[in-house]
Amino acid sequence: MKPMDEQHIIQGLVFLLKKAQTELPSDVVTALKQAYKKETGIAKIQLEIILKNITLAKKIKHPICQDTGMHSFFITIGYESPYIKHLKKLITKAIKTATKEIPLRPNTVDPITGKNHNDNLGGQAPFIVWDFTGGSDVEITVLPKGNGSENMSALAMLNPSDGITGAMDFIVETIRKAGGNPCPPTIIGVGLGGAADSVMNLGKHALLRPVGIRNSNPKIASLEKQLITRLNKLGVGPMGLGGKTTVLDVHIKTAYRHPASFPVGVVVQCWANRRAQMVLHADGSWEVK
Amino acid sequence: MIYHLDLPLSSKDVKQLKVGDVLYVTGKLFTARDKAHQKLAKAKNIPFNPKEMVLYHSGPLMKKTKNRWQVISAGPTTSGRMEKFEGNIIKKYGVTLIIGKAGMGEKTKNALKKYGAVYASFPGGAGLVAAQTVINVPAVYWLEELGMPEAVWILEVKEFGPLVVSMDTRGNTLYSPKEYI
Structure with a gap:
């Protein structure tokens, strides 16, 4: 890889991170605006400040939330891409640059010492979650996620006899217990099946929809629709202060x-469901959407 | 009721505040999260006076330009993580207002009642709206040791709000019983 290419791709990745941190996807903003219309009183005040914050972030290009999160990448890489060998290194360099330039809050600490x-x-x-496909393009999705919501995520290894009913009850109970902690209205990613590790990954991946x-x-x-109805009946409301909107969506x-x-x-996600996508072509050119 | 108050709050201010009131505050905040609470709980001497300020559960995103610290984003963090310390902190330092998100548990509720303090909420994630009210960053403590999110930042704010009083001196709270605290 030529040094010119490397710089250009790192720039693209920094741009991707900046887009994710400063511009909330339009589907999330639309859902928050709908919730604002439905709510009254204190719940409405919460959503009003949230919407004002979203507009401000886009305008001044600063991160929406001070918790700029930990970064999950979902990458589908074409077998013919010339960047297979380099991509991990480039992403690492881009995060280091983005931390200073955007800036991002330095969030990663040593698990033992806290340093x-x-x-x-x-x-x-x-x-990074890798997947492979034909061709030479690379599709990169970044999901920076804060930990107020991540701390409320939960795993259950149910008995098969508990079935779908048991699973639905566990999801509702998890969101009820979480209260305002994950910054509702939340988006819930649910994994069903697989194993203890892969089911959590499925849940996180579901947040990309x-x-x-x-x-x-x-x-x-139909299960998703039933869950949305049940969860919004909990009355947790925006920021846990009561209201009609506890979740914006559930993705299974x-x-x-x-x-x-x-x-x-x-996998519980705060209202700031930050995500952005980039396509990197074999000639080093890229688009961020 | 909507109040515009200067910090620190007087005991009269504190007592008149009820859950559901909306509050805009002007004065100094000190940020403290998990590690700062651990230190405050143990410390014999600290380099600032919490009594003069508001305790803000926040780990701000800061940027240093020309030797001056600038706030980029400073929304609240989950207050529940500080539950095990807060009763003692209120007692030890005479804090009269705590700002955070998602509420606190029984121990804090009792301490607010006993020592005369209130808890007010600001929406999590609204870090830029909060940052816009910061007019000065007079000091930072324990930055090298604790890192940016966990350090104690002194933030001078003007009309920070709208905050919603969600736990008051009468033992009332707007939150459902906390199970994750």
């Missing part, structure tokens, strides 16, 4: 499971 090296890097940081889009499987789409992703277990992964 902060001020660069948002470290073991397994950033966390735009708000308002249902699962293509009608049976799963499934995987085949072992007949002896029924894993359920609930």
